Amino acid sequence: MTETTQLKQLKAEGITAEAFKPYGQLITPSEDGKHYDQTDAQLNLENGTPRFYIMRLTKRGRKFNRITRHSQCTQCLGSLEGKDWFIGVAPPSDSPEPNLEQLKAFHIPGNCFIKLEVGTWHAGPYFDHDVVDFYNLELSDTNVVDHFTHNFEQKNNLEFEIVQS
Template sequence: MTKVTTVQSLPLIDITTENFKPYGQLITPSEDGNVYDETDAQLDLDNGVPRFYIMRLKERGRQFHRITRHQQCTQCLGSLEGKQWFIAVAPPNSENYPNIEKLQAFKIPGNCFIKLEVGTWHAGPYFDHDSVDFYNLELSDTNVVDHFTYNFSEQDNLTFEIAS
C-alpha cells in the first residue's frame, strides 16, 4: 500500500509581541542604558553551559514535516544582515506531540530576534534567500541531549508548507 502524504498550508503572519507570547518573546531594539526589564529576553540557561554561535543555513524553502522542542533551556534565534525569515511554532505542552490546532507560522524581520520558551515546538528557521546566517543561543549540548523531534510525515502522513 502506498503512503499518501497530505501537504497542509500554514498561513504566515507578521510577528508581534502579543501574538508570539504563547511561544516565547519577540525582542526588539531598545535604547542603550535601559535597565533590565520584562522586554529583555527572559533566559533559562541554568541546566548547562550556554552556547552562543552563528549557524549558516542554505536553501531551506518553506516545507517541513518535523518539529522539535528543547525542555532544558530557552533558545534565542535571529538573522544577521537584516534578512527576513520564518518559523513555525506550537506552544509547550506535556504531550509527546505538538498541538496542531495551535501551530502558527511567523514572519520575522531582520531587525529583531525571538526567544523560544522552554518546550516550545519549533520548525525552522526558513527563508526565501539562498542562505542566511543566524545567531543562536542555547546550551552547549542542546542538540545532543535535549532535542526531541516529532515527525508529522511518519505519524500523521502530513507535511506543512508555510504560505505567503
C-alpha cells in the first residue's frame, strides 16, 4: 500500500543574525576599512580548492522534498540584483536525517548573504522570480564528493512548501 505524500507548510521568518545562528551566519554590509571580526563570514574552506561562482536558477517556486548537507566546508549564498529568496534549513549534524522538529524557513532580502555552517541541512534557494543569479562559495568538488541528501518524499512521505508569515 502506497502512502500519500503530505504537503506541510513552513512559515518563512524574516532572517536575523540571532534567528539564523543555529544554521550559520547572516552577513550584511559593513563600512569599507572595517577590521576583520566575528561579523565577517567565518569560513571553513580548508579541505579543498575554494570555488566562487555565479549559478543561474530558474522558476524554483517554494516547494521541496529534499534537503542536503555538506560536511567538509561552509557554503555562502547570496542573490544578485537585490532579489529576495527563501531557504529551508535544519541544524548541522552528521546524522543521515535532519531533525524535523528544527526545520525552519527564512526569507532573505537581496542586500545580504548567508554562510551555512559545516553540516547545516539546506533546501534552496527558492524564489518567486522567473530567474535569479546567485553567487555561491564552496569547494570545487562539493557537489561531487560532499553532497549528502535526504529525500523527505521517499523516507517520510513529506513535501514542504515555504509560505510567508
